[in-house]
Amino acid sequence: MTEHSYSSRIAWTGNRGDGTRSYRGYDRTWDIITPGKPIISCSNDPLLGGDPTLPNPEDLLLSALAACHMLWYLHYASSDGLVVTAYQDSPIGIGETAPSGAGRFLKAILKPHIVVAVGSDLAAADAIHGRIHAVCFLARSVNFPISCEATYATA
Numbered sequence: 001m002t003e004h005s006y007s008s009r010i011a012w013t014g015n016r017g018d019g020t021r022s023y024r025g026y027d028r029t030w031d032i033i034t035p036g037k038p039i040i041s042c043s044n045d046p047l048l049g050g051d052p053t054l055p056n057p058e059d060l061l062l063s064a065l066a067a068c069h070m071l072w073y074l075h076y077a078s079s080d081g082l083v084v085t086a087y088q089d090s091p092i093g094i095g096e097t098a099p100s101g102a103g104r105f106l107k108a109i110l111k112p113h114i115v116v117a118v119g120s121d122l123a124a125a126d127a128i129h130g131r132i133h134a135v136c137f138l139a140r141s142v143n144f145p146i147s148c149e150a151t152y153a154t155a
Helices: 057-080 122-127
Strands: 009-012 031-033 042-045 085-087 092-097 103-110 112-116 146-148 150-153
Touching: 057 085, 057 092, 057 103, 057 112, 057 146, 112 122, 122 150
Parallel strands: 103 146, 112 150
Antiparallel strands: 009 031, 031 042, 085 112, 092 103
């Protein structure tokens, strides 16, 4: 095994002047700052008073899971000789919130739509998904089930 690390910096941007003096007196916004990369402005879940126009932690986790799955899918497709010409995903995360306010994901459903070359074996294309969770860094790191409901087109 080889150990490696990742780093990021978050900076709260929601101080309206009085900090957290009152619960409604500050914004739940921050920036993700990774050296040499674009800054990503974020907010809390709109259900908790966040800005609905900005990504929240739940959006970011769901998107990261889908992106990791996609990258492994493209890798396996290339290795298997399957030509993929387009890939998009509209994943859905299902969560719950306890009366105490504690929340968690119950499951994630990936819904990739994949365009493959005409004449491709769609059963083989679909079988790739079953191999991914054994290697995907993020799928192996979360404690909730992730399923995949892929659709295909040829071009």
